[in-house]
Amino acid sequence: MEEKKPDATLDLRGVVCPINFVKTKLKLEEMNKGQILEIVIDPGEPMANVPRSIKEEGHRVIKVDKINDHFRLLIEKA
Amino acid sequence: MKDKKNREIKYDHNLEEQKRPKVEAELEKGKKEVFNLDQLKSGGYIRQRQKDLFTVRLRCPGGRVPFKKLKKIAEVAPKYSKKDYVHISVRQSIEIPYVHYNDFAQLAEDLKMVDQKIASCGPRVRVPTACSGCEYNPNGLVDVQKLCQEIDQKYFGIQCNHKFKISLSGCPIDCFRTNEMDLGFQGAVEPIWDEETCTGCRICGYACKEGAITNDPETGKPAIDRSKCLYCADCIRACPTSSWKEGRKGLIARVGGRHGRHPVNGSVIAELLPEEKMGSVIEKVIEWYNDRGKGRGRVRIGDILMEKWLDFVEFIKPVLGEYAVKNPKKPEFIKIHSFQSGWMPEERKFQE
Numbered sequence: 001m002e003e004k005k006p007d008a009t010l011d012l013r014g015v016v017c018p019i020n021f022v023k024t025k026l027k028l029e030e031m032n033k034g035q036i037l038e039i040v041i042d043p044g045e046p047m048a049n050v051p052r053s054i055k056e057e058g059h060r061v062i063k064v065d066k067i068n069d070h071f072r073l074l075i076e077k078a
Numbered sequence: 079m080k081d082k083k084n085r086e087i088k089y090d091h092n093l094e095e096q097k098r099p100k101v102e103a104e105l106e107k108g109k110k111e112v113f114n115l116d117q118l119k120s121g122g123y124i125r126q127r128q129k130d131l132f133t134v135r136l137r138c139p140g141g142r143v144p145f146k147k148l149k150k151i152a153e154v155a156p157k158y159s160k161k162d163y164v165h166i167s168v169r170q171s172i173e174i175p176y177v178h179y180n181d182f183a184q185l186a187e188d189l190k191m192v193d194q195k196i197a198s199c200g201p202r203v204r205v206p207t208a209c210s211g212c213e214y215n216p217n218g219l220v221d222v223q224k225l226c227q228e229i230d231q232k233y234f235g236i237q238c239n240h241k242f243k244i245s246l247s248g249c250p251i252d253c254f255r256t257n258e259m260d261l262g263f264q265g266a267v268e269p270i271w272d273e274e275t276c277t278g279c280r281i282c283g284y285a286c287k288e289g290a291i292t293n294d295p296e297t298g299k300p301a302i303d304r305s306k307c308l309y310c311a312d313c314i315r316a317c318p319t320s321s322w323k324e325g326r327k328g329l330i331a332r333v334g335g336r337h338g339r340h341p342v343n344g345s346v347i348a349e350l351l352p353e354e355k356m357g358s359v360i361e362k363v364i365e366w367y368n369d370r371g372k373g374r375g376r377v378r379i380g381d382i383l384m385e386k387w388l389d390f391v392e393f394i395k396p397v398l399g400e401y402a403v404k405n406p407k408k409p410e411f412i413k414i415h416s417f418q419s420g421w422m423p424e425e426r427k428f429q430e
Contacts, residue, residue: 047284052316056216061318064279071280 003063006038006074007031013070017045021053028059028077037075047071104183120200123182126175131160133175134185137197139230140208140223141170150192158185170207171197201376203236204243211248212265218248219311220265220329225356233360239371240378242364250308257344260379261363262332266309266350268325271300276321285316326350331359334380334409341412342380347394351401362397366390380409
């Protein structure tokens with residue numbers, strides 16, 4: 001399956017909870033339904049909370065990659 | 079302005095009251111009776127230090143007070159209280175302090191207009207407490223408010239040897255301290271994994287706060303150590319592909335706990351107990367308590383449980399069925415006064 005090309009990107013490395021999620025949420029609000037947002041977050045607390053909050057907002061995490069010590073998430077806006 | 083409220087109360091009549099334990103009071107309009115102070119306490123009227131003044135405890139199961147009742151309470155309380163506030167008790171009830179016993183009947187009458195009842199104190203099943211549960215709390219797993227109202231309707235006021243407190247928490251964070259209750263119920267959900275839809279993203283491993291889920295270093299697919307799982311459903315909520323799904327949903331039941339001078343940690347006797355079975359468990363636990371407590375006077379169920387634990391486990395087994403915990407540990411004292419020595423709960427004997 002070919003990976004969808006992101007329409008926007010947020011580098012949230014070093015950004016703590018819940019600011020990382022707030023930034024993600026605000027970015028998604030600017031975007032259109034079906035568009036893809038790429039975010040990079042830290043492991044640990046951000047990884048424990050951000051994907052869950054995205055899901056609770058109704059969006060879909062369509063891909064997760066581990067890149068070195070960080071995680072890259074592709075989110076499809078609902 | 080000379081305010082008749084907020085007067086300083088100069089005397090502590092607490093000791094004097096011991097010599098004058100009876101008062102003539104009217105609890106219902108037109109029915110004057112002589113009560114001793116314990117009887118009043120049972121009715122939710124709690125004696126204060128101040129002569130003839132009482133705290134009136136209202137019945138607010140689960141701490142949920144509809145606006146209609148709250149408005150009425152706010153309207154009525156200033157009429158009868160000699161102070162200018164209500165007190166929210168640790169068990170979520172609104173208490174109106176500084177009420178003269180001559181005003182009991184009128185106060186009760188006024189509150190009856192919105193169906194607000196007076197609570198209770200003393201040796202009986204107390205008003206149950208609960209968190210908001212799954213209705214709007216994101217962590218909640220079970221509708222404990224609904225269960226709490228059910229308990230209040232069915233079991234409130236049943237006579238026991240001593241106080242009997244029931245509490246409910248919607249999830250394993252257990253804000254309502256079910257381990258400190260004579261009987262407590264806490265929501266729980268068993269996670270089930272579907273391999274086919276799992277993409278191996280590892281989010282579940284990060285979401286799990288208990289270290290119960292580990293993801294394969296190569297594939298990212300999760301393995302769960304059930305012995306570490308608290309049934310909190312964090313993995314289910316976090317999973318982007320919904321590969322973690324809800325399995326059995328139910329209640330963790332704890333019995334024999336209490337707080338106070340020497341708190342006791344209640345024992346888990348059942349896991350993932352279906353909600354429909356809660357009532358029969360309550361009935362059976364109270365039945366055992368009242369039977370084994372016969373002639374024992376004021377003794378909490380936790381104390382009897384520590385004495386007759388195996389008897390209890392056998393007694394309760396048929397009601398719990400497959401949800402019973404195997405070889406449950408009996409309730410144990412928690413030492414909170416670390417500076418105190420010489421008080422050995424293990425060797426404590428009961429006073430008749």
